[in-house]
Structures are given as structure tokens and as C-alpha cells.
Amino acid sequence: MTIASKRRSLSLRIAIYIFAAIWLLVAAFPFVWTLWGSFKVELDFFSVANWTNALSGERTIAEYGQPFTDAGYEGAWIKEEFWRNVINTFIVCFFVVCTSLTIGTLGGYALSRSGYRYTLILLIAALIFRAMPPITLVSGYMLPFFEWNVWGILPTTIIVLVAINQPFTLWMLHSFFQNIPKELDESAKVDGCSQFKAFRLVIIPVMWPGVITTGLFSFLLAYNDFAITSMLLSEDNRTMVPQIAAFLGTTYTEGNVMFAVAAVVSAAAPLFILVMFFQRQIVSGLTAGAVKG
Template identity: 40%
Template sequence: MSTLTGATESAGEAVPLADDVLQPRPRRRRAGGEGAAGRRFMVGGLLLLVCWAMLSPVLWTAMVVTKPTSIAFINPPQFTYHPSLDAFVNLWQTTDFYSYLSNTVVVAVVSTLFALLLGVPAAYALSRFPSWISVVLLVAALVFRALPRFAVVLPMYDISRSLGIYDTKIAVVAALVAINQPFSIWLLRNFFAEIPQQLDEAAMLDGCSRVQVLWRVMVPLMGPGILTAGIFMFLFAFQEYLTALILTDVHSPTVPVFIATQLGQTLPLLQQAGAASMLLTLPVIAFAFIAQRYLVAGLSAGSVKG
């Protein structure tokens, strides 16, 4: 042992003892750890405030429509009460809310289907045949989408009157398809661009035409992307107000138009408008969660590994 110790000391090295090796070393604190925790706390608090600010109108409306009418709009507000669903019952019994809701659902579903039927081939063509014409079409679609809504809806009002389809669901569907089509084309084109063109070439070598490649190969791969675009199209159409207001009168108004007609009326009607807005908001919230889920799936669709 003395020889080993002397050898190591002569070599200028220190041999650690067994106790020193087995003893755990104290961990070093990361620099700025407390500062990072403070920043996370501040960011979390800010996000909570933003969420509260965004959800407060919905929570306030839910509280108003579940109060008795006598205390629903008093100032200062009363927070202790027995919840009641009388506003929803009166909405269904004393108004034609069922017809408004039916018009809204029909317009949203049909316009979404037509938007996808037109947008999928257009987006596929723009993603597979890049040229200056494709760039011009995409820019024109973006400009059309950015135009003020009145600049688009008022000519559609004249066209619908000339064609004799004013105050029909057909006019609203056609207008919504034209208005929302640029967004669907842009979104679907990005999804198609994620799919490598080698799949098109392989399918065409097997004897498929361009149309067969689109519907037999691309559409199955684009399932999450098409579903994501469809959800957004449905949400846009489901809560559209201005287009339905301009193109409908008596026979085909939607729920947003009905809510607007109830504003400024008596307190019971105003409370019914709140109940209608809640019935319109809840499906939108549900579809928003679905859209968030499938948007992530759609962004990763079409990727090639290896």
C-alpha cells in the first residue's frame, strides 16, 4: 500500500479512497433555475387571465339564461339564485327556433360538402402543377377572402334576386361556398404539398389516371386534412351572420339572424336570445375541440419516414 501511495504521489496524482468514491456528490444548481420558474409562473398566470377574459362572456350568458327573468338583468348582478331552464323551454315553445336551427344545420352541412368537393381537386391541381398561373390563382383567392364582406355579399344579393333564389337556402349555400372556398383551397393545398409526388408517379405507372390517383390514392391519405378543412368550413358556415342576413328574409333565416332580431326587445325575449346563443355556442365549442385534435393529425399526415 505504501509503495502504491508513493508511486501515485511521485506521479503527481491523487488516488481517491473507497469512501470518497461511494459518497454521492452534491448536485449543482442550474444557473437561472429560480428565474425560469418565475417566468413560467408569470406566463401561466397571463394565460389564465387571457382564458378568463375569453370565456367570461360565455359564462356570463350561461348565468343570465339560467336565472329567473325577474333577476336576470338587475344591476348590480345577483350571483346567488336557483338555476332554471325556463328560458330554453320558452325558446322552443313560443318561437320557431327549430326551423332556424334546421336552416342553420342544413346550410352549414351542404355548404361544407360542396366546398370540399370543389376544393379538393382544385387544391390537388395547384399543389401538383406549380406555375405562374397557380401563383396568380392563389393570390386572387387570398385577395377575394380578404375583401370586406359587404363588397362580396351585396352583388350576391342582386344575383340571387335576378335568379329568383332570394330567401332560399340555395342562395345562402352558394354564397358561403364562394366566400369560404379560398380558405379551403389554401388549407388543402398545404396538406397535399406534404405528400411526396413519388406516390403519384408510382400510381400512374400502375395504370391510374390523374383522377384515379386523386380519389384512390390522395384522398385516403388526406383523410385528416380533409376532415380538418371540413370542420373549419362547417364552423364558418354555422355561425355566419351577415351573409344570411342579406340573402334571407322570412323563409330561410338562420340562428344568428334570429338572435339579432331578439335584441332590443322585452326582457323575456332578450333572455331567449341568450338561450339561443348558448345553443349556438355549445356545438361550436365541441367542434373546436375536435378541430384541434384533427388539426394536429392533419399536419402530420402524408409525411414519409425513412
């Protein structure tokens, strides 16, 4: 590529940078704008009179005496007790990631080390399960969960999310374990280790990069889920995303849409931090699946 880049004409180089700038704007501007707007009052963020009000904060100044206000955050976090939903989300994510990695690692390892035909059948079944829209399964959960009286609580949702997570986790860890040479654990077995001991002593120490990458995606799935959490959690146990959806139902009528804006910014912030720290792992995780496929 070095030769090519030397030959690039000036006009082409300018075109490349313009295109990149446009893409950056498209990708990032909505977030910057919403972050900025979340510190305004509704009449500035949704400005009928003049869109520059959102920049200058004319109405916000009129109401609070300064161009920025944390009224939206105060409303969402204190008045509407959004912090409860934040705690619920982190409980759900923590347990989903831990459980799903534990059982997924064992399963993915077994799939990668067994040469029988049923591994393929299992992997294809997992692929089909991955393709099922989770919401199609929800109507299957409702009746049994009501009957057993487990609807609406966090543990049920955690288990369901773990199960829905499994197909993806299995595919990812399967392809990851295949890149760890079989000779490693086989030599341990020759030395007299059982399969499980070989896994514990030889594989576990070297598997962390793949497990962390898979864990990131499990986290994203649990964090971003709307279909399952909105259907399976009662009002008191809601996580952030269904709570934001619930805000929309109530805030549009009450005129407190800024609560929802503040809640959206609050819920998006952890994801930004995640990408900031784990950009490399996310990229490698996305591509790991592709190279196999």
C-alpha cells in the same frame, strides 16, 4: 427548454401561473357567466339593485320558486320556434361543408401538382378574394337573385357560402397536398393510371387528415356567418345567427331579452363540443396556413 425551466425562480413561476389564470378567466368567464345567467330571469341577469342577485337568483326564486328556470329556453325554442333555425343552420352547414370540400379538394390537388405559372396567379386571385369582405359582394347578389326569383331560399345561400369558402379551402388544401410526396401519384401514373385514377386510388386514401381539418374551418365559416345569411335568407328560412340578431330587434322592446340569451347559449354549445373533440385539428389547421405564409 428543460434547462430554462429548471432555472426559473419561484417568483417568476408564480407570475406565470397568475398570468395564465387571468387569461383563462378572460377567455372563459364570459361564457360561464352567460350560461349561468341564461337560467335566471332578466332582473337577475341584468340586476339593477345588486349584482349578487345574478348569483343567488333572488328574483328567479320569487318568480319560479327555485333559483334556476328554463323559461328563457322555453321561450326561445318553443314560443319563438328557434328549433327551425337550428335545423336550417345544420342543413346549410352540412351542404356547405360537403360541396366545398368536394370541389376544393379537386382544385387544391390540381394547384399543388401543376408547376405552371398560372397556379400562382390563381392562388393570388384566391388570396384577393379571401380579403374581400363578404358583405361587399352582397349588393352584387341582390339584383340578379331577385330577378331569377332565388332570393331567400337555403340553396342559394349554400352556393354563395361554398363560393366564399373556396379561396380559403384552396389555400389550405393546396399547402396540405404539397406535403404529400408527388412521387406517390406519379408512380401510379407510370403504372398506367390516369391522373384522376391516381388521385382516386393513391391520394384519396391518405388525404383525410387535411380534409377533415379544412372541413372544420368550412363548418365554422358557414356556422358563424352573419353577413351573408342575414341578407340572403327570408324570414322563414333564417339560420341561427340572423335569428338571434332578429331576436334583439324584437326582444329589447318586449322585455324578453332572456330568449336571446338562451338562444345564444344554444348556438354556442355545438361550437364548444366541436372544440372539445377537434382541438388538435383546429390548432394544426391554423398553423398549417402560417407555416406556409
